[in-house]
Amino acid sequence: MDFRTPDIDWAALAPVLVLMGTSAFVLLVGVFLPRGARRGFSATFTALGLLCAAIAAGILFAQDETASLTLRESIWRDRLAEMAQILVCGAGLLAVGVSYWERRAPVDDDGTEAPADEHERIVELYALLLAAVGGMAFFVQADNLMALFLGLEWFSIALYILTAISVHRLSSLEAGLKYLIVGSFGSAILLFGSAFVYGATGALEFRAIAEASGDAERLFLVAGLALILVGLAFKMSAAPFHMWTPDVYQGAPTSITAFMAAATKVAALVLTMRVLTTAFPGEEELWTWGLAGIACVSLVWGNLAALVQTDVKRLLAYSSVSHAGFLLMPIAAGNELGGRALLFYLVSYAAMSVGSFAIVAARERELRRPVTLENLGGFGWERPFYGVTMAVFMFGFIGLPPAGLFLGKFYAFAAAYERGWTWLVIVGVLGTVISIYYYLGVIAAMYMRPAEARVAPAGGSPPRDLPLATTVFLALIVTVGSLVAADPLIDLMRDAVASLTFPH
Amino acid sequence: MTTALILLPIAGALLVWLLPWPTSRAAGGLALLVALAELFLWIVAVRGFDFGSGTLQQGADVTWFADLDASYKVGLFDFSLWLVGLTAFVGVAAIAYGMWAGRERPRAYFGLLLFLTGATIGVFSAQDLLLFYLFFEAMLIPLYVLIGVWGGTRRAVATVKFIIYTMAGSLLMLVAVIALGLANETFDLTRLQANDNPWIFLGFVAAFAVKAPLWPFHGWLPDAYREAPTEVAALLSGVVSKTAAYGLIRIVLPSFPEPVVDFRTVILILASVGLVYGSLLAFRAHDVRGVIAYSSLAQMCLIVLGIFANNASGLDGALLQMINHGLVSAALFLLAGAIERRTSTARLELLGGMARGRPLLASLLLATGVIALAVPLSSAFAAEFLILNGVFxxxxxxxxxxxxxxxxxxxxxxxxxxxxxxxxxxxxVHPQALDLRPAEVAIIGALVVALVALSFWPAGITDHAFTAVLSAR
Structure with a gap:
């Protein structure tokens, strides 16, 4: 039997391979180490692995002038994927800092001491984190529907387990189960849609779908496209497919929430842009309007629901739903400006998401209970650095300087305006106006509420948490830096989306 | 030079925040020093300014991002120079008063005051639409925190109202900025083409109408002015509200010649109604700050009247009145603060008879009041005469x-x-309530002296402004 293996461009797979290799290494070696050494070992190697993967993606980014297919018809080697890989690795790197001391001060729902062992499952946590990042790195390279589904399941399964990894906490287990069920539902819908598209066009590869769609069965093609969109909307937690988001964000360990909020959004949105522009250019009328609709629903629903939240993680979860709306605007605009806008927005948004959840984690470790607007009282004055940084993030989510999201929002609105959709911009503006109330609520809770009845453990300052503080500082640097150094960043994003052709 | 004017207060703010200051006096003292240096820097700028040319001067232009042609472009026109001076001057008075009055958490407080000054000067000198918008928004952050943390008992309501009103306005402006910038393919204010889209025009006007405020967009005003700490109220009504009038002059008038004519009647009528309405409310207000707050509403409407007269006399009068009202309302708010400190109230029915044995308070309040009500020979009279002449x-x-x-x-x-x-x-009024202390006299007195000087020589401003606008006509 004649069997030929395809030519494989191993270099293009380097980021994914590095991540998976490190994951295996951490998992296999970690178990043989004494318990006390595991945390330092696994965190160090995870950070190193993420850094190497990011550097590998960066080198590829510098080399790849033009996009090319590698591993025929299933994996892209292009700057869009590499940029997304850098972002995802960056989010993972920040998450390592957040998670480092998470087990030392376990959080319990009712504030009682939890009997958890601080060394328990630490190796698994980092190995799974690496696997999740690896899955996302693979996902954003996908060029056919099977690779897409494979990548999606790959990182999703890692995230399901990570969500439930705080086994001593009921809410974590509950969140994991919910995420598993709802997430699998979303994946099933995506798979269903893929089957329809395959049935209609007889192709799995994105550009082949585009070519075959001319004489494809319209009904199946359109139904397939709609179902794929819904499946992806589940992952980016856009309303009305966001039902899992608040529960999962609230229940998951805060470091994992921080990672999910940033990285999943990056991966899902970048891939959505790629699928829609490469595989369905002929149906652009359909998906641009569809995405605009989803964006509007997310903006309205996310912001309104966030108004009534008291748990800060839950509040930020709804804020993430509303930002899915903002992030969909530039994709819906379907122009090149929108492509740049999406990536630029994602940089500061990812940094701010990780940063704000990291600060929530800092407060959580002081209190050893979930952070609410109530027990945030006086936090800003007690911890000036975290307080000011959180204020910068909250003002930034609104779209105020000095955060890069000021420009990100401007860019997203500009993209929608260039498409001629002033109405969408107006919806975005209304969403922002609503959002002011709850973002300011967080700042008001930190600074304008007396620190009534200190719930913090009595006496002494809380344990120093250098990795966490470093993470927050890095997130702040990226957030403010993307405003100051907008020009080079936007040039990079222009290169990143150069391989896509936009319908408008 | 302009960059230095913007960056000095912001750098000063960072110093006050970041360095460990042993005492609260030291932090306040440094802030005051920075504010004085800023004033000095402004005087240097005035000396180096060529008033005859009417061009953009002492500017800087650095690419921010070339993609949509937005840049860090700043510079001063003759009329913006005066507003920068007003900001620097009132900034000194506010910080000095705050230092004298003593505030909790002085590092945060004085840093925010300096930051507010820097952002306001940024608004007055930005020559790029996006940069203008950036500074315009940046002013909100210190104001929110200053009122929300150090404000009166009803500060929570006041701040939320203030921020949501102004953000709603300025987000409409964001849409207008995007529309105008993309239509011109540049955000450079000096290269904008005339635009005749009424919606874009209205977007800008909405933001400025809320910020000024113009009737009927003044819903946030009474609460914010009542709840803000004294010197923040002075800055808010004296300086920050002027950014709106400045925006009308710098952006709306030159960029939208046709809509300005089309909507002139509507805006003039709104301004007239607001003028009378604000004055009546000021007459009916039951507390000192209420009177000042509503009179500010009336005065801003008067300024808008002058701006939308859109002729030499109206613009000159509007600018003079902007400076004038900036000084008057700052002085009045500081005096209100002085009264509140002595009586723990601002309600007019509980006050009275404070002139007896308090000659300094009486004379300063009387002097400011007389200028505010525009007696002939006062600078306010000159300004109002010019405005009325223009709008005629x-x-x-x-x-x-x-x-x-x-x-x-x-x-x-x-x-x-x-x-x-x-x-x-x-x-x-306790019989032993003191007269103004020397520090208060020095601070408020400086504002009053400036007003008197302006009354003697209003042409000092009117002859040195709008040379570009006038030569363009």
């Missing part, structure tokens, strides 16, 4: 309303003066 061209009705408003201004100012200084001694 657009219809005598506006001038009549304006003249009526001057009468109303006399009514509410005299009512304020008599309710505080004269009549029977109010129940809240």
């Amino acid at each position: 061209d657009r219809g005598w009705g506006y001038a009549v309303v304006g003249a009526l408003a001057i009468v109303l201004a006399a009514m509410y100012t005299l009512r304020l003066i008599s309710a505080v200084l004269h009549e029977d001694v109010g129940s809240a």
